[in-house]
Amino acid sequence: xxxxxxxxxxxxxxxxxxxxxxxxxxxxxxxxxxxxxxxxxxxxxxxxxxxxxxxxxxxxxxxxxxxxxxxxxxxxxxxxxxxxxxxxxxxxxxxxxxxxxxxxxxxxxxxxxxx
Numbered sequence: 001x002x003x004x005x006x007x008x009x010x011x012x013x014x015x016x017x018x019x020x021x022x023x024x025x026x027x028x029x030x031x032x033x034x035x036x037x038x039x040x041x042x043x044x045x046x047x048x049x050x051x052x053x054x055x056x057x058x059x060x061x062x063x064x065x066x067x068x069x070x071x072x073x074x075x076x077x078x079x080x081x082x083x084x085x086x087x088x089x090x091x092x093x094x095x096x097x098x099x100x101x102x103x104x105x106x107x108x109x110x111x112x113x114x115x
Contacts, residue, residue, distance in 0.1 A: 029072040033064035
């Protein structure tokens, strides 16, 4: 009888190895993500006292730790044409949904019940 498989084991050959290799290839991604997040925090908060800057540093550290690979993904060049084609196919759908949302807001704004 085979031993039971632990669902939380690190011995899976799937996502854990890919994630560790993916993170290992991006040494500066966390720093760049932190800088982008902190710059955005400073611009949007408009407060430059120590308390708010410290909150910005803490929030930027948390976000950069969790999502550095989202902002700066590593892609192999052979996948770029496919990604570009998918993006081109995505644009008409996105523009249609934006137009649809604008019509919905227009309808709600000028609806007789809103007066």
